[in-house]
Amino acid sequence: MKIDLTGRSAAVTGGETGIGLGIARSLALAGAHVLIGGILEDEGARAVAEIHALGGRAEFLKTDVRHAAQVEALVDAAAAATGKVDIVVNNAGVFDGFASCLETSERLWDQVIDINLRGVFFGCQAALRRMVPQGYGRIINTSSVGGLRGSADGLAYTASKWGIIGLTKQAACVYAENGITINAICPGVIATEIRKNSGIVLGADAPNMQRGVGVDPESFKKNVPAKRRGSPQEVGDAVVFLASEQAGYINGQALAIDGGWTAT
Numbered sequence: 001m002k003i004d005l006t007g008r009s010a011a012v013t014g015g016e017t018g019i020g021l022g023i024a025r026s027l028a029l030a031g032a033h034v035l036i037g038g039i040l041e042d043e044g045a046r047a048v049a050e051i052h053a054l055g056g057r058a059e060f061l062k063t064d065v066r067h068a069a070q071v072e073a074l075v076d077a078a079a080a081a082t083g084k085v086d087i088v089v090n091n092a093g094v095f096d097g098f099a100s101c102l103e104t105s106e107r108l109w110d111q112v113i114d115i116n117l118r119g120v121f122f123g124c125q126a127a128l129r130r131m132v133p134q135g136y137g138r139i140i141n142t143s144s145v146g147g148l149r150g151s152a153d154g155l156a157y158t159a160s161k162w163g164i165i166g167l168t169k170q171a172a173c174v175y176a177e178n179g180i181t182i183n184a185i186c187p188g189v190i191a192t193e194i195r196k197n198s199g200i201v202l203g204a205d206a207p208n209m210q211r212g213v214g215v216d217p218e219s220f221k222k223n224v225p226a227k228r229r230g231s232p233q234e235v236g237d238a239v240v241f242l243a244s245e246q247a248g249y250i251n252g253q254a255l256a257i258d259g260g261w262t263a264t
Contacts, residue, residue, distance in 0.1 A: 003244045006031030009085050010243070011078035013037045013065050013123055014092030016044040018192030019142065022232020023089055023239045028056025030240045032087060035078035037063030037071070057081075065092045065119030068126075075126040085130050087243045090123035091142040092116075096154035109156045116160035117167070124171055128180070137180040138243045141168050145188040145258050161186075165254045172252030181251040183242050188258025189220040191229040226259030 005027060015024035015036035028034045028051045036058060038044050044060035051058040059081075063074045079085040093116045096108060120141050131137025146153035147161030165184050172182040221227050235257050241247055242255070256262045 001246075003030050003240050003246065005087075005240065005243065007082065008032040008087060008243070009035070009078050009082040010087035010089065011035045011037060011075050011085060011123075011127075012089040012091055013063060013071070013074065013119065014142075015089070016040050016047045016060065019187060019190055019232050019235050020089075020091040021047050021050075022234075022236035023091060024058060024236075025051055025054070025056070026233060026236025026240045027087065027089075027243065028058050029054060030244075032057075032243075033078075033081040034058040035074060035081065036060045037065070037074040038092065039064055063092075065090075065122060066114045068122045071119070071122040072126045075123075075130060079130055084134050085127065086136065087138045087140070088123055088127035088131075089140045089142070089239060089243075090120040092119050093142060093160075096157040099154040099156065101155045104155045112156035113160050113163075116157065117163045120164050120167060124167065124182070128171070128175060131180050132175065132178050135179045137178075138247075139171075139180065139182040140239050140242050141182070141184045143168070143184040143186045143254060145186050145256060145261055147184070148186055148254065148256060148262050168254065169252045176251050181242070181248065183247075183250060183252065184254040185235065185238060185242070186254050186256045186258065186262075187230065187235050188256065188261045189224055189229045190235060190257075191231055223264065224259040224261045225264065228259065230257060230259060 010027045010032045012024045014020040016038040024034045024036050048058045048060050063070045096112050127139050141164050143164040144161040146158045147165045168184040
């Protein structure tokens with residue numbers, strides 16, 4: 001059954017590239033009006049042009065999720081399109097270069113937690129301020145397989161992604177009676193450039209990345225039964241379902257999109 005989100009308004013942070021672009025594109029092709037928030041203006045313009053070329057509706061607003069006021073402005077802009085905001089996807093995130101505890105500097109920790117976890121907190125607050133009065137909403141937070149397994153990523157990234165799942169579950173319990181569902185998605189090995197285009201300068205803060213530890217392009221196959229990388233569209237299609245009426249009784253869940261990795 002084709003999911004129809006016509007008349008819905010959505011905001012997607014980090015929607016200009018990678019998984020976020022896959023999510024924004026899928027939501028737009030399902031009929032939603034999508035407001036993309038991100039820090040990469042050229043990529044944002046290209047994302048909007050791509051969605052328009054496919055027949056979807058999208059706009060871009062430069063948004064740094066480390067600042068609550070900018071996240072509020074993004075959600076306000078999304079609401080202006082239809083008079084309400086129906087869907088908020090808190091997707092913006094950065095990688096930590098597989099840095100272990102002793103390899104994680106205070107600077108790297110703060111950068112990753114500020115964007116990956118604090119940014120999701122700001123996004124949930126901005127969404128809930130509008131969704132609670134309207135009695136409806138769908139919030140989807142991007143965690144990771146690294147939020148389900150301790151061995152997948154570096155320390156700061158892992159901590160941030162586990163934190164997203166805890167935040168998601170607690171908020172889902174509190175606001176379910178307001179007609180709002182809050183779920184997390186946990187992508188596994190997806191064909192994106194997050195490790196190259198993370199938005200932060202890792203430098204000496206990520207010695208494992210410099211040594212190439214954990215970045216063998218084929219190493220994922222020993223963990224993933226599907227023996228392939230997932231696509232941003234596959235993640236986007238899962239988000240479309242969670243954003244739909246059909247998913248109205250799915251709440252507080254952490255959905256792995258991982259080719260079977262967490263089943264092993």
